Amino acid sequence: MASPVETRVGEIVARHEGMEGPLLPILHAVQAAFGHVPRDALPVIAEALNLSRAEVHGVVTFYHDFRSEPAGRHMIRLCRAEACQATGGDAVAAAVRDRLGVDWHGTSGSGVTLEPVFCLGLCACGPAALVDGEVVGRFDAARLEAILKEWGA
Numbered sequence: 001m002a003s004p005v006e007t008r009v010g011e012i013v014a015r016h017e018g019m020e021g022p023l024l025p026i027l028h029a030v031q032a033a034f035g036h037v038p039r040d041a042l043p044v045i046a047e048a049l050n051l052s053r054a055e056v057h058g059v060v061t062f063y064h065d066f067r068s069e070p071a072g073r074h075m076i077r078l079c080r081a082e083a084c085q086a087t088g089g090d091a092v093a094a095a096v097r098d099r100l101g102v103d104w105h106g107t108s109g110s111g112v113t114l115e116p117v118f119c120l121g122l123c124a125c126g127p128a129a130l131v132d133g134e135v136v137g138r139f140d141a142a143r144l145e146a147i148l149k150e151w152g153a
Contacts, residue, residue, distance in 0.1 A: 005040040008033060013048040023049060023059060027066055036067040064115070072111035074151055076100075077130040078139070081119040084126035088140075092127045095141045099148070110153035 002010070012029045016022040023045070030041050037060050046053045060066045078084075078093050093116075100108040107113040122128035125137025131147055 003040055005034070005038050006044050009038075009041040009044040010048075013045060023051070023056070024063075027056075027060060031066060035070045039068070067105075069107075072107040072113040074112045074132055074153065075115065075130075076112060076132075076144075076147075077115045077117040077120075079118070079120045079122070079126065079128040079130075080116040081123070083119075083123035084128055087126035089127035092140055092144075096144055099141070099144060108153070110148075110151075112148070112151070112153050 009030055012033065013022075013026055015029070016026050019025065026045055026049075027037055030037050030045070034041075042053050042056045042060070045051070046056045049056075060068065076096065078096060079089060080093070081089075096114060097103055100106070100110075100112055100114055102108050102112075102114055104114060104116050117130060120128045120130055120135055122135055122137050127139050129136045129139040131139075136143065
């Protein structure tokens with residue numbers, strides 16, 4: 001008997017039947033449905049596409065947009081591109097990691113996930129961040145504290 005995850009992934013795979021190069025669209029749809037790509041989804045996708053589980057796992061782990069675990073309630077993505085690094089991005093990244101107590105791709109106990117992103121197009125206002133989908137320029141420790149206070153984190 002199929003698990004609820006396997007059933008839902010099967011439905012997603014069926015919607016992409018006949019599509020050329022369906023792996024990435026399927027993975028995006030699975031992540032949209034579950035908030036991450038569950039481990040139970042990999043064999044279903046692999047079998048449907050005649051791929052090995054290792055190939056599907058390799059794609060999930062290669063692309064930073066895919067998550068193997070659910071994200072927290074809130075997301076902070078810090079720009080790691082050169083322009084933001086030149087305006088203090090490394091120090092801000094270190095301060096954020098220290099304050100949250102997590103490394104890249106980690107989720108704090110208060111439900112904040114930290115991820116790197118490579119260029120938000122806000123180079124003149126670096127360091128930049130994407131905070132719950134909103135672009136924030138001149139991101140620093142004070143701004144972080146204000147956001148965390150607002151979130152109750």
